[in-house]
Amino acid sequence: MGRKPAAPLQQTARAIRGRRAAYVLDDQIGFMLRQAYQRNSVLFGELFADELTPTQWAAIAKLSQVGGCSQNHLGRLIAMDAATVKGVVDRLMKRGLVESAPSATDRRRLLLTLTAAGRKTIEQGVARAFEVSAKTLAPLKANEQAVLLRLLKRIG
Amino acid sequence: MGRKPAAPLQQTARAIRGRRAAYVLDDQIGFMLRQAYQRNSVLFGELFADELTPTQWAAIAKLSQVGGCSQNHLGRLIAMDAATVKGVVDRLMKRGLVESAPSATDRRRLLLTLTAAGRKTIEQGVARAFEVSAKTLAPLKANEQAVLLRLLKRIG
DNA sequence: TATTGTTATACTCTATAACTATA
DNA sequence: TATAGTTATAGAGTATAACAATA
Numbered sequence: 001m002g003r004k005p006a007a008p009l010q011q012t013a014r015a016i017r018g019r020r021a022a023y024v025l026d027d028q029i030g031f032m033l034r035q036a037y038q039r040n041s042v043l044f045g046e047l048f049a050d051e052l053t054p055t056q057w058a059a060i061a062k063l064s065q066v067g068g069c070s071q072n073h074l075g076r077l078i079a080m081d082a083a084t085v086k087g088v089v090d091r092l093m094k095r096g097l098v099e100s101a102p103s104a105t106d107r108r109r110l111l112l113t114l115t116a117a118g119r120k121t122i123e124q125g126v127a128r129a130f131e132v133s134a135k136t137l138a139p140l141k142a143n144e145q146a147v148l149l150r151l152l153k154r155i156g
Numbered sequence: 157m158g159r160k161p162a163a164p165l166q167q168t169a170r171a172i173r174g175r176r177a178a179y180v181l182d183d184q185i186g187f188m189l190r191q192a193y194q195r196n197s198v199l200f201g202e203l204f205a206d207e208l209t210p211t212q213w214a215a216i217a218k219l220s221q222v223g224g225c226s227q228n229h230l231g232r233l234i235a236m237d238a239a240t241v242k243g244v245v246d247r248l249m250k251r252g253l254v255e256s257a258p259s260a261t262d263r264r265r266l267l268l269t270l271t272a273a274g275r276k277t278i279e280q281g282v283a284r285a286f287e288v289s290a291k292t293l294a295p296l297k298a299n300e301q302a303v304l305l306r307l308l309k310r311i312g
Numbered sequence: 313t314a315t316t317g318t319t320a321t322a323c324t325c326t327a328t329a330a331c332t333a334t335a
Numbered sequence: 336t337a338t339a340g341t342t343a344t345a346g347a348g349t350a351t352a353a354c355a356a357t358a
Contacts, residue, residue, distance in 0.1 A: 035312035156191035
């Protein structure tokens with residue numbers, strides 16, 4: 001299979017020469033990020049049989065990682081707005097995966113923790129979550145995967 | 157600045173040796189994609205002063221690129237569900253950026269096109285859209301940007 | 313004054329099912 | 336009949352702004 005010349009580089013070269021580069025939507029980082037994230041979400045839905053959304057998984061995985069924290073702090077850890085994380089946590093509590101208790105030291109805070117069911121969900125989900133990541137990256141060779149992750153982390 | 161060893165590779169190596177790798181949310185491709193896309197969206201919102209969302213921009217940019225097409229076809233071009241694209245197009249028509257007319261050759265179809273206002277929005281937005289892409293990629297050097305785009309396109 | 317959490321509102325994404333018009 | 340496209344509806348994530356309680 002022949003490799004096509006990289007469009008983004010052509011664009012940059014043109015810009016340097018002072019000519020107007022065409023705006024090609026499909027070559028823009030935002031458009032690519034959206035498409036890649038969408039494909040990842042579909043894979044997640046297939047492997048998790050729609051028990052949990054990627055966002056809900058992120059919330060309980062992070063909660064499992066840190067042991068327990070306030071609602072707003074959890075939001076900061078997983079890059080979610082206070083209003084957003086509230087909705088996510090509400091749904092997780094309704095399913096009995098997360099519980100909250102007022103903090104003893106600061107009565108503004110709600111201390112979030114995983115329930116026994118929540119911990120079980122993590123235990124049973126980790127292998128599948130790894131598989132989602134592997135399948136998302138499957139089009140790339142191992143060294144390319146590592147490069148992508150390293151670069152992606154720096155623009156996040 | 158010292159470079160830290162790449163965690164994903166360590167994880168893979170561990171998995172190969174049969175030991176259980178820890179699931180670190182922040183090292184998963186899906187989590188990174190979501191964060192990067194979110195940062196891109198924030199930059200978009202800043203530069204477009206919330207006149208348009210990234211999705212709406214994608215719709216009119218693609219429409220400008222292809223000249224005109226049916227609603228469902230547009231959805232396929234920008235990886236959007238038929239129901240999703242309908243909402244987006246409805247909002248764009250309400251703002252007078254897009255108009256629709258029945259196709260002459262296949263009367264099932266509605267041919268979508270940009271209005272004069274829509275074409276003006278594209279003209280005035282392209283420079284800013286380029287800037288959004290540039291700012292999103294700014295943490296990376298030029299050659300790293302090209303590598304990221306090339307790899308990302310392959311997992312989208 | 314700053315922070316935590318809540319509420320209200322709006323847009324987007326996704327999925328399903330039902331429907332219309334045409335091939 | 337089969338297909339392309341549209342419409343209706345619902346649940347979820349995202350963000351902003353305004354607000355009350357607490358630190």
